[in-house]
Amino acid sequence: MFKHILFATDATPACDGAGDAALQLAASFDSRLTVYTCLPEYEVSAFSEVMVEAPADFMQRCEDDAKAYLSTFVVRAAARSLRCEARTSVNASPHVGIVEAVRECGCDLVVINSRVKRGLTGMFGIGEAQRLLASSPVPVLAYR
Numbered sequence: 001m002f003k004h005i006l007f008a009t010d011a012t013p014a015c016d017g018a019g020d021a022a023l024q025l026a027a028s029f030d031s032r033l034t035v036y037t038c039l040p041e042y043e044v045s046a047f048s049e050v051m052v053e054a055p056a057d058f059m060q061r062c063e064d065d066a067k068a069y070l071s072t073f074v075v076r077a078a079a080r081s082l083r084c085e086a087r088t089s090v091n092a093s094p095h096v097g098i099v100e101a102v103r104e105c106g107c108d109l110v111v112i113n114s115r116v117k118r119g120l121t122g123m124f125g126i127g128e129a130q131r132l133l134a135s136s137p138v139p140v141l142a143y144r
Contacts, residue, residue, distance in 0.1 A: 004032045006107040008098045008132075011037040011069035018113035018143035019073055025111065025141075026082050033084040034105050035073045037066045038097035041090055063088070095132035102138055114142035 007022035009015040019035070026033040039062045042055040053061075070086035077084030087105070091097035102110060114129070133140055 002029045002031050002109040004034065004105060004107045005029075005109045005111060006098070006102055006105060007033065007035045007073075007111045008094075008101075009035060009037050009069070009073075009113070011066045015113040018111055019076070021141070021143045022111040023077060023080060023082065025109070026077070026084075027080055031082075031109075033077055033082055034087055034101070034107060035070050035077075035084060036087045036089075036098065036101045037070065038094040039063065039066060039088050039090045041092045059090075093128070093131070095128050095135060098132055099135055099137065102136065108138050110136055110138060110140045112140060112142050114144050 002025065005022055005026050007019055009019065022033060022035075025031065039059070042058050044055075066088050067086075070088070074084045074086050087101055089097045089100065091100075098110060101107070110132070112129070112132070129142070
């Protein structure tokens with residue numbers, strides 16, 4: 001039924017349940033799997049006098065954290081003999097990054113986690129999840 005599933009994650013353990021669901025779906029449908037996270041843009045406030053972290057350090061930390069999580073997920077997929085690749089992009093709006101990844105990869109299903117405190121609530125927030133649901137060209141499965 002689904003040939004290519006995109007698992008959109010914030011690259012934290014809070015999304016492991018949704019990741020397990022994506023792995024099970026991919027195994028059930030013999031689908032390819034792409035694990036994706038949208039890295040945040042560095043935000044600078046015009047009202048702040050102090051820069052907490054240099055932009056390059058911030059991006060490097062975000063990339064390193066994402067790579068660690070994504071590579072672990074790819075290993076989990078390989079252990080189940082699933083074809084899986086990892087992707088990241090930088091976008092201020094995660095739903096836009098996800099939609100772009102769906103189109104670039106040719107995915108036909110998106111799996112997200114719907115209940116986390118930081119995770120996709122932080123990455124997605126209520127508005128981001130709604131925007132993804134409204135703008136996704138493919139079905140979105142929100143794992144609870």
